[in-house]
Amino acid sequence: MTLTHETALELAKLAGLVLTEPDLDTALVAVTRVATAAVEPCDGASLTMRNRGVPSAPAASDAWAIELDRLQFVEQEGPCLDCLREGSVMRVRDLTTDGRFPNYGPQAAARGALSALSLPLVADGGTVGALNLYSRAPDAFDSDVVAVGELLAAHASLAISAATAYYSSRELADQMRQALESRAVIEQAKGVLIAQLGGSADDAFDRLVELSQRSNRKLREVAQTVVEVAMKGPQGA
Structure with missing residues (x-):
């Protein structure tokens, strides 16, 4: 894996999200936009998190990415849900032909997404979410891109955990x-x-x-x- 200077700069941005964003929701959106910029084949990114045990999409880089997430919730299948359940990387080379997602794949392809990569977000030793990357090109995420994505997901996990703790403590302080x-x-x-x-x-x-x-x-x-x-x-x- 070769980490470009541009990618390294994007990863560094994640460390400063807590200090630059006004609230948690905005910080989560910033994570998805950093992901889109850091991974060259990525055309859109989203976050899948558990909300009281139910998968939800709290943030995305754009409306296209969040639509692709919500379609998985409707069909109850897709890479982000498998990633969340299994805690492992899910790579889809071609959404039009992948037999794991017979309902979701063709519908996602009809919306312009031809390949996808979902990476687990880990906190306290468990999977708490997934970082989802979508591309309009087939087989966009090769092994080198996956390696960069895993590094990105690790940084994103730390940034999200820090942001959640920071904004929660700030809210508590405001209440007090x-x-x-x-x-x-x-x-x-x-x-x-x-x-x-x-x-x-x-x-x-x-x-x-x-x-x-x-x-x-x-x-x-x-x-x-x-x-x-x-x-x-x-x-x-």
Whole structure:
């Protein structure tokens, strides 16, 4: 296998996806576009992942590639499903004649896909997905291309695992920050109500809950309004 400079640069891009993409969905799409650029015979790429045990296509380089994935889900056969089930590389030299996929193959060929390569994505010792490469030419993925694809899939597995962990932790951090902000504004609103109406902190909280229920608004929004009105003074009340 000869790794070209251009392919090496594309592989290097995978390492930086976590830092350059705004969210997980965009990062997954970026993986498929890097794959398309890194493997010369590839005309389109997609990812097949398990969603609660059911195969799904969360990302693709273009609409053509995702259509080829979804067709496999409908027919319940195809290289990406076999790759996902068996955890091994699936190479289809000619979709018009491959006897393993009598329903999917001709339909994929009718859509312009003549050969395919599906590579397992591995995390924690198990197959969690498949990277699927499609070509409009027959027998496009020779042994050298498969070797590059396997290297690409290994890099993609690491990038996807890192991105999933990163965006999950960032989402959790955002949720914690929002919870702390909500708590702070609720405490401020309780102080305002105690100053205005007297009573205890529990009484003030019950008053906020009552206002929230009556107005069908979130507790935090009601508390924010109470604080804002108090800050404006009598003229804003």
